[in-house]
Amino acid sequence: MECVPNFSEGRDMAKIEKIVESFRAKPDVKLLDYSNDEDHNRLVVTVVGEPEALKKSIIEAIGCAVQLIDLNKHAGQHPRMGAVDVVPFIPIKGCTMEDAVALSKEVAREVSFRYNLPVFLYEKSASAPHRENLAAIRKGEFEGMAEKIKQPEWKPDFGPVERHATAGAVAIGARMPLVAYNVNLGTNKLDIAIDIAKKIRFIGGGLRYCKAMGVDLRERGIVQVSINMTDYTHTALYRAFELVRVEARRYGVPVIGSEIIGLVPMEALIDTASYYLGLENFSIDQVLESRIME
Amino acid sequence: MECVPNFSEGRDMAKIEKIVESFRAKPDVKLLDYSNDEDHNRLVVTVVGEPEALKKSIIEAIGCAVQLIDLNKHAGQHPRMGAVDVVPFIPIKGCTMEDAVALSKEVAREVSFRYNLPVFLYEKSASAPHRENLAAIRKGEFEGMAEKIKQPEWKPDFGPVERHATAGAVAIGARMPLVAYNVNLGTNKLDIAIDIAKKIRFIGGGLRYCKAMGVDLRERGIVQVSINMTDYTHTALYRAFELVRVEARRYGVPVIGSEIIGLVPMEALIDTASYYLGLENFSIDQVLESRIME
Numbered sequence: 331m332e333c334v335p336n337f338s339e340g341r342d343m344a345k346i347e348k349i350v351e352s353f354r355a356k357p358d359v360k361l362l363d364y365s366n367d368e369d370h371n372r373l374v375v376t377v378v379g380e381p382e383a384l385k386k387s388i389i390e391a392i393g394c395a396v397q398l399i400d401l402n403k404h405a406g407q408h409p410r411m412g413a414v415d416v417v418p419f420i421p422i423k424g425c426t427m428e429d430a431v432a433l434s435k436e437v438a439r440e441v442s443f444r445y446n447l448p449v450f451l452y453e454k455s456a457s458a459p460h461r462e463n464l465a466a467i468r469k470g471e472f473e474g475m476a477e478k479i480k481q482p483e484w485k486p487d488f489g490p491v492e493r494h495a496t497a498g499a500v501a502i503g504a505r506m507p508l509v510a511y512n513v514n515l516g517t518n519k520l521d522i523a524i525d526i527a528k529k530i531r532f533i534g535g536g537l538r539y540c541k542a543m544g545v546d547l548r549e550r551g552i553v554q555v556s557i558n559m560t561d562y563t564h565t566a567l568y569r570a571f572e573l574v575r576v577e578a579r580r581y582g583v584p585v586i587g588s589e590i591i592g593l594v595p596m597e598a599l600i601d602t603a604s605y606y607l608g609l610e611n612f613s614i615d616q617v618l619e620s621r622i623m624e
Numbered sequence: 625m626e627c628v629p630n631f632s633e634g635r636d637m638a639k640i641e642k643i644v645e646s647f648r649a650k651p652d653v654k655l656l657d658y659s660n661d662e663d664h665n666r667l668v669v670t671v672v673g674e675p676e677a678l679k680k681s682i683i684e685a686i687g688c689a690v691q692l693i694d695l696n697k698h699a700g701q702h703p704r705m706g707a708v709d710v711v712p713f714i715p716i717k718g719c720t721m722e723d724a725v726a727l728s729k730e731v732a733r734e735v736s737f738r739y740n741l742p743v744f745l746y747e748k749s750a751s752a753p754h755r756e757n758l759a760a761i762r763k764g765e766f767e768g769m770a771e772k773i774k775q776p777e778w779k780p781d782f783g784p785v786e787r788h789a790t791a792g793a794v795a796i797g798a799r800m801p802l803v804a805y806n807v808n809l810g811t812n813k814l815d816i817a818i819d820i821a822k823k824i825r826f827i828g829g830g831l832r833y834c835k836a837m838g839v840d841l842r843e844r845g846i847v848q849v850s851i852n853m854t855d856y857t858h859t860a861l862y863r864a865f866e867l868v869r870v871e872a873r874r875y876g877v878p879v880i881g882s883e884i885i886g887l888v889p890m891e892a893l894i895d896t897a898s899y900y901l902g903l904e905n906f907s908i909d910q911v912l913e914s915r916i917m918e
Binding site: 332362363567568596599607609616617622623 | 626716886
C-alpha cells in the first residue's frame with residue numbers, strides 16, 4: 331500500500347525531520363520521498379509498506395504533527411484545514427481499493443480516538459457524495475472549520491464535533507494514484523493552453539479522469555497544458571496526450587513534448603508503450619520486474 | 625542477477641522436475657519460469673537471485689543435469705552440444721555487465737572442476753572474438769565436439785580438452801537480456817516479411833542489435849517479422865517497430881500489431897512510452913515500482 335500524507339509545515343526543518351522520522355527504519359515500511367515547500371508551508375511524504383506496518387507508522391506521524399504544529403500560527407499559499415491536512419491511501423501491486431478504504435477507516439478511527447481529532451473520510455472512503463471532493467471539505471480552511479463543523483452536513487465521520495484547537499481537522503481516504511502529467515506546446519500564447527485544458531478536462535466535457543489547466547512557462551517561451559490524471563487505469567495517459575494534439579491542431583500549434591512530475595506507476599507507461607506498438611495479448615506479468623516483485 | 629540455463633531434456637518430466645528442483649525453496653533465489661519443448665527436446669529455465677545464491681543453485685542444477693542426461697541418446701530439433709547446453713547470466717537492476725561476466729567465470733571454473741566438464745566462455749565473457757557467438761561454438765554439436773575440441777582454436781576455457789562422454793560441453797557467459805519481439809503485417813505474402821527482416825537486421829545492413837526472420841502465420845492468414853532484440857538499451861524496441869513500418873510502406877502493406885514473447889525488462893517498454901510521449905527529463909527513478917525494488 332502507498333500513502334501520501336500532507337502536513338502543514340514546510341519551513342521548520344527540525345519539525346519536518348521529526349515527522350518524517352516516523353517512517354524511517356521501520357520494518358515493512360519504506361520512505362520513498364518527502365519534499366517541503368516553503369511558499370506552500372507544506373510537507374508531502376510518499377511512503378509504501380505492508381498495510382499493518384504502514385498504519386502504525388502513519389498513526390505515529392499524525393500524533394507527532396498534532397503535537398508539533400499549531401495552525402493558529404500557520405500561513406502559506408496552499409489551502410489547509412489541519413496540522414495533518416490530508417492522508418490518502420493508494421492501493422498498489424497486490425492491494426485493492428477495498429483494502430485501501432478499509433485501512434483508511436481504521437486509521438481514521440484510531441487517530442480520532444488517540445488525538446481527539448475530528449476526521450472526514452473523503453474520495454473512495456467518503457460517507458456521502460458531497461464529501462468525496464477534498465476541496466469541498468476543506469473550503470473555509472482551518473479558520474472557517476470552527477463554525478462549519480457544527481453544521482449537520484459537515485459533522486465529522488469520526489472524533490469530536492469540534493475543531494481541534496491547534497490541529498484543526500483531517501481528511502483521510504483512499505484514492506487511485508495520481509499522475510501529474512504536462513504537455514508542452516510550441517507557442518507562447520497562454521490562451522491556447524487554457525482553451526485546450528478546458529476542452530480535455532472532465533468538467534469541460536473532456537476525459538473522465540482528467541483535470542487540467544493552462545500554464546505559462548515564461549522562461550522557455552512556451553505554454554503548457556498541466557494535467558492531473560486521477561485514474562490512469564480508466565483514462566490512459568496516451569489518450570490525454572493524443573487529445574491535446576488533436577485540439578492543438580485547431581490552432582496549428584505543435585505538441586513539442588511532455589513531462590511526468592514525481593512518481594508514476596509502471597503500468598501507466600507500459601500501457602502507453604503497448605498502445606503505440608499495437609501489442610497483442612500482452613500481460614503485465616511479462617514484465618520482468620513485475621514478476622520479481624511478486 | 626538473472627540466469628536462463630538451457631538443458632537438453634524436454635520430454636522426461638521426472639528428470640525435468642529434478643533439475644528445476646535445484647532452484648526451488650532456495651533463499652535469495654526465485655524461479656520465475658521454466659518451459660520444456662518436446663520437439664526441441666529442451667528445457668529453458670528463467671531464474672533470478674542474489675549473485676552468490678544464484679551461483680550455488682546453478683552449480684547444483686548443472687551437476688544434476690550432467691548426472692541425468694546422456695547426449696548419446698538425445699534427439700531433438702534444436703541444436704545442442706551438451707546436457708547443459710548454454711548458461712547465460714544477465715545483469716538486471718543493480719548488477720552490471722562486469723558483475724555478470726565475473727559470475728559466469730566463477731561458475732565456469734567451478735563446474736569444470738567439479739564435474740570434469742569442458743566449458744566455453746561466450747558472448748561478453750568470451751576469451752576471443754571467434755568465441756562470442758554461441759552458434760559458432762556449437763557448430764558440429766555434441767557429435768562433432770569429440771574432434772572439434774582438440775583443435776587449438778576450440779580449446780575449452782576451463783576443464784579437460786576432451787568432450788564429456790555423456791554431457792558433452794557447455795557454453796557459459798554473460799549477455800544483455802534478449803527481447804523476443806514480433807511485428808505482424810497485414811498480408812499473407814511471406815516474401816514481404818522475409819525481405820523486411822533482411823533489411824532491418826544487423827547482417828543485412830540494418831539495426832546493430834537486431835536479428836530477424838520472416839515467418840508465415842498460416843492460421844491467421846498473415847505474415848510476421850520475427851525479431852530478437854539482443855540489446856534493447858542500444859537498439860530500442862520502438863526503433864525496430866518503426867523501421868518495419870518504414871520498409872512495409874514500399875509494399876503498401878500495413879503493420880497490424882506486434883507481440884512480445886516471454887519476459888521483457890520494464891525499461892524497454894518505459895523507453896518506448898517515453899519516445900512516443902516525447903517525455904522531457906524523465907528518469908527511470910520516477911517509476912514507482914523501480915523505487916520500491918530499490
